[in-house]
Amino acid sequence: MQYILEDVINGILMGSIYGLAALGLTVIFGVLKVINFAHGSLLMVGMYVAYWAVILTGLHPYLALVIVVPVMFLFGYFLQDIVIKPIFKAEKAVREPITVIIVTTGVWYILDNLSLLVFGPQYRNLQDNPLRGKMLEVGGMLLSVPRLWGFFAALLTALAIYLFFQKTRTGRAIRATSIDREAASLQGINQYKVYNVAVGIGTAAAGIAGVSLVPFYNIFPSVGVLFDIKCFIIVVLGGLGSIAGALLGGMIIGVIEYVGTQFMAATWTEAIVYGLFLVFLFLKPSGLFGVKYEW
Amino acid sequence: MRILELKGVNKSFGGLKAVEDFNLSIEEGEILGLIGPNGAGKSTIFNCIAGVYPPTAGEIYFKGENITHQRPWDLCREGLARTFQIVKPFSSRTVLYNVTVGAFATTGKRAEAERRALKVLRRLHMQDVKDVRAGNLTIAYLKRLEIARALATQPKILLLDEVMAGLRPTEVDEMVKIIKELRESGVTIFVIEHIMRAIMALSDRIAVLHFGKKITEGTPKEVASDERVIKAYLGEEYGTA
Amino acid sequence: MGRNTIRIGPLVLAGVIALGLPLAVRSVTYLHILVLLYLYAYLTTSWNLVGGFAGVLPLGHSAFVGIGAYTSTVLSLQYGISPWIGMMIGGILAAIVGVIIGLPTFKMRGAYFALATIAFAEGIRVMVENIDNLGPIRLNGPRGLQIPPLNTGLLNFMFATKEPYYYIILFMLAGVLLLTYAISRSKLGHYLVAGGEEPEAAMALGVNVARAKLIAMAMSSFLTAFAGTFWAQFTLYIHPKSVMSLDISFEIAFIALIGGRGSIAGPVLGALLLRPVTDFSRIYFGGKLPGLHLIIFGVVLILVMIYQPRGLQEPLTRAYRSVTKKLFGHTEAA
Numbered sequence: 001m002q003y004i005l006e007d008v009i010n011g012i013l014m015g016s017i018y019g020l021a022a023l024g025l026t027v028i029f030g031v032l033k034v035i036n037f038a039h040g041s042l043l044m045v046g047m048y049v050a051y052w053a054v055i056l057t058g059l060h061p062y063l064a065l066v067i068v069v070p071v072m073f074l075f076g077y078f079l080q081d082i083v084i085k086p087i088f089k090a091e092k093a094v095r096e097p098i099t100v101i102i103v104t105t106g107v108w109y110i111l112d113n114l115s116l117l118v119f120g121p122q123y124r125n126l127q128d129n130p131l132r133g134k135m136l137e138v139g140g141m142l143l144s145v146p147r148l149w150g151f152f153a154a155l156l157t158a159l160a161i162y163l164f165f166q167k168t169r170t171g172r173a174i175r176a177t178s179i180d181r182e183a184a185s186l187q188g189i190n191q192y193k194v195y196n197v198a199v200g201i202g203t204a205a206a207g208i209a210g211v212s213l214v215p216f217y218n219i220f221p222s223v224g225v226l227f228d229i230k231c232f233i234i235v236v237l238g239g240l241g242s243i244a245g246a247l248l249g250g251m252i253i254g255v256i257e258y259v260g261t262q263f264m265a266a267t268w269t270e271a272i273v274y275g276l277f278l279v280f281l282f283l284k285p286s287g288l289f290g291v292k293y294e295w
Numbered sequence: 296m297r298i299l300e301l302k303g304v305n306k307s308f309g310g311l312k313a314v315e316d317f318n319l320s321i322e323e324g325e326i327l328g329l330i331g332p333n334g335a336g337k338s339t340i341f342n343c344i345a346g347v348y349p350p351t352a353g354e355i356y357f358k359g360e361n362i363t364h365q366r367p368w369d370l371c372r373e374g375l376a377r378t379f380q381i382v383k384p385f386s387s388r389t390v391l392y393n394v395t396v397g398a399f400a401t402t403g404k405r406a407e408a409e410r411r412a413l414k415v416l417r418r419l420h421m422q423d424v425k426d427v428r429a430g431n432l433t434i435a436y437l438k439r440l441e442i443a444r445a446l447a448t449q450p451k452i453l454l455l456d457e458v459m460a461g462l463r464p465t466e467v468d469e470m471v472k473i474i475k476e477l478r479e480s481g482v483t484i485f486v487i488e489h490i491m492r493a494i495m496a497l498s499d500r501i502a503v504l505h506f507g508k509k510i511t512e513g514t515p516k517e518v519a520s521d522e523r524v525i526k527a528y529l530g531e532e533y534g535t536a
Numbered sequence: 537m538g539r540n541t542i543r544i545g546p547l548v549l550a551g552v553i554a555l556g557l558p559l560a561v562r563s564v565t566y567l568h569i570l571v572l573l574y575l576y577a578y579l580t581t582s583w584n585l586v587g588g589f590a591g592v593l594p595l596g597h598s599a600f601v602g603i604g605a606y607t608s609t610v611l612s613l614q615y616g617i618s619p620w621i622g623m624m625i626g627g628i629l630a631a632i633v634g635v636i637i638g639l640p641t642f643k644m645r646g647a648y649f650a651l652a653t654i655a656f657a658e659g660i661r662v663m664v665e666n667i668d669n670l671g672p673i674r675l676n677g678p679r680g681l682q683i684p685p686l687n688t689g690l691l692n693f694m695f696a697t698k699e700p701y702y703y704i705i706l707f708m709l710a711g712v713l714l715l716t717y718a719i720s721r722s723k724l725g726h727y728l729v730a731g732g733e734e735p736e737a738a739m740a741l742g743v744n745v746a747r748a749k750l751i752a753m754a755m756s757s758f759l760t761a762f763a764g765t766f767w768a769q770f771t772l773y774i775h776p777k778s779v780m781s782l783d784i785s786f787e788i789a790f791i792a793l794i795g796g797r798g799s800i801a802g803p804v805l806g807a808l809l810l811r812p813v814t815d816f817s818r819i820y821f822g823g824k825l826p827g828l829h830l831i832i833f834g835v836v837l838i839l840v841m842i843y844q845p846r847g848l849q850e851p852l853t854r855a856y857r858s859v860t861k862k863l864f865g866h867t868e869a870a
Contacts (some may be wrong), residue, residue, distance in 0.1 A: 033653070034647075035647040036625075052864060083838065086842050087841070087842060098593050098646050098647075098650075099819070099841050099845060101646070101647050102593070102793055102837065102841050103841050103842070105595075105786065105790075105837075106833075106834040106835070106837035106838040106841070107834065107838070108792075108834075109786070109830050109831070109833060109834035109837075110830075110831050110834035110835060110838075112827075112830075113826075113827030113828070113831045113834070114831055116826055116827045117827055117828065117831070121826070122669040130860060157809075170686050209845065212834050225782075229655070229658065233653055236648075236651070238859055241759065250809055265666060266668050267662055267665060268662075268666055271659055271662045271666070271814065274655045274656075274659035274662065275659065277655050278652060278656070279657070281640075281641075281644070281648060281651070281652050281655070282640045292722050
């Protein structure tokens with residue numbers, strides 16, 4: 001019984017990191033109404049940036065956030081500005097949601113293979129970082145310390161994003177644009193700038209998730225693919241555009257994975273996650289907290 | 296013969312009651328007009344009849360049969376066709392292709408469907424634009440295309456949703472002529488229209504809708520002089536052609 | 537030069553060249569490349585039936601390739617059934633799965649549909665990777681199945697040289713192109729186009745859009761499975777990553793999109809342009825620059841989507857028309 005509880009808690013911790021990874025995706029969707037198929041690759045980039053930041057500076061992984069967050073923000077900002085914006089600006093035939101999906105899939109392929117080319121296929125990890133392998137004993141259960149750090153990172157990031165959208169001027173401008181593009185631009189809000197910032201934030205969140213992962217996860221060019229699909233599942237589960245939904249959805253997935261592996265092979269839990277995803281797609285596409293979008 | 300009958304039709308969207316207790320019957324071969332201020336619920340009624348969504352309550356009968364929950368494609372096969380207020384052409388294809396799609400409703404062979412489509416186009420004086428890409432048409436032709444497509448399905452009753460909107464006065468007169476010719480050929484017409492001149496000239500009878508309820512029904516002359524109708528329209532932003 | 541000659545001329549020319557190529561090309565490597573080229577042209581044309589004509593974006597077609605490959609292989613290895621029969625059975629199985637997938641997903645639009653197809657395809661792949669034995673059937677999980685090259689001959693769909701495979705896939709490609717052409721002119725074709733462009737209007741004109749899409753899906757998955765059987769018989773080794781991976785699904789979709797989905801020539805054109813990129817970058821850059829061709833794909837895809845969303849077949853057709861107009865005074869259309 002105790003082991004199940006331990007699995008559940010570790011699952012929640014890991015799941016919150018999944019949620020953190022999915023946070024960016026849900027934010028980008030909430031604002032731009034597009035599903036960014038390249039999100040997993042952004043996460044992968046975040047992991048590599050975190051990895052190199054730690055290796056080159058010798059900093060504690062979480063201190064590397066100082067480098068990772070701005071770099072990722074700018075990366076996302078310019079990705080939106082240079083690649084996605086032309087499609088938004090083009091006429092209707094090009095601007096349908098499907099075209100953006102196709103383009104972001106292209107970005108996915110480019111990023112993944114570029115990093116394969118540049119960094120090589122080998123698995124890397126931060127062997128000597130201060131968090132690796134550390135366990136915390138709480139009431140007879142062993143909790144993974146890096147995942148615990150990730151848990152808090154996830155909560156703080158979610159809170160920060162929520163407050164940003166609620167309290168700051170830019171944040172409110174973004175929310176206004178996401179509700180009604182034209183009305184917002186009549187108020188003097190530059191919608192393209194808003195989109196750039198939103199994607200920047202989403203990408204920065206992916207960067208933070210990357211930082212949470214590098215202490216204990218392997219880094220390799222196609223690591224993003226596993227997370228990409230998982231993030232979609234989480235976002236659909238939790239509701240597109242919902243921050244709380246992303247965290248909750250992530251935790252659900254995490255618990256399924258951790259508890260599931262007690263009873264079956266890891267890859268079967270993968271199949272269960274896919275199955276759950278399909279069930280939600282068919283029965284409740286708006287997820288737990290989101291709004292149904294007709295598109 | 297009563298070709299279309301609506302009995303106690305209600306339609307609510309969430310808490311909003313769009314149509315309330317609507318009763319109507321249309322005789323075969325007549326032209327019935329439906330008018331009312333914007334938002335009165337006219338298109339909602341059309342959508343209920345055409346199977347886009349079912350009414351929340353009430354029944355609809357077509358040629359004596361209960362069609363309340365039937366889907367649009369089945370209704371089309373049975374002879375009920377409609378046009379859309381906001382035109383929906385298959386923009387990337389030619390006019391002929393568009394109408395051929397409609398013609399396929401009663402045949403499986405392409406040659407025959409194309410022949411019927413050409414006939415319809417000639418009837419509506421559109422044969423010169425048959426090879427034009429639908430996306431490049433003017434609004435007048437687009438409205439006519441909507442009718443042509445629906446006509447190609449060989450309907451017994453045709454629901455026309457504001458086919459005159461956006462047309463110039465001469466174009467409106469042409470359209471009235473075309474619709475009258477359609478009735479001569481045996482098609483019952485149920486038309487929603489805002490342009491008073493047109494609907495007064497066209498309709499045998501007119502029903503008036505206001506806030507989802509039918510407030511009166513009668514000949515064009517009766518309706519035009521009905522106080523309730525005048526009150527419903529006064530104070531509304533509303534223009535006649 | 538008559539209109540029909542201009543229309544049919546290049547096709548006849550291409551056909552003659554294709555038939556005669558194996559006589560001129562003696563290198564086994566190049567023949568292999570050509571076979572793969574035709575295979576992908578076949579796959580993208582089959583995909584086009586639902587991804588182009590029906591107007592949706594299926595990103596999980598590798599599942600059908602896998603179903604075809606595994607069905608015919610298992611049937612021939614364990615029960616001695618000829619791969620040709622296995623191919624048919626695989627096709628039928630794939631069609632059934634395709635309809636099952638399509639029934640709930642065609643109601644969705646855009647990204648939801650694409651995601652659902654990815655989830656289905658990956659789910660099936662994960663299951664096959666995990667199952668060693670399904671009752672009496674041996675699937676061998678991630679290790680896959682190997683076909684011993686024992687009995688050659690047409691009946692066994694096994695040949696010692698590449699030439700017979702070349703002609704078989706060429707024949708399949710020609711068949712599927714003819715089918716696509718016939719469908720585009722048929723009632724189903726019109727209904728699919730209408731349902732894809734303006735579903736509400738189509739429904740009002742008597743089109744059961746959902747049913748038309750399902751029919752297209754069944755055809756598409758049926759034909760795609762054939763490619764799986766061909767692949768199994770050609771390479772004599774199949775495993776989940778080789779026949780069911782997401783990479784294959786995406787490559788098929790990318791090629792069709794770049795070439796121009798919804799047109800007949802588009803997918804073939806896409807394959808003609810992009811497959812050589814894959815093959816030559818593998819030959820010349822091989823180990824030194826892995827994944828280069830995928831980067832090129834990605835860039836081309838993005839550029840095409842921004843500047844020529846209907847695919848490269850549009851500007852190419854226009855160029856062809858202006859050339860024939862200059863040479864012969866008219867094009868094949870008017």
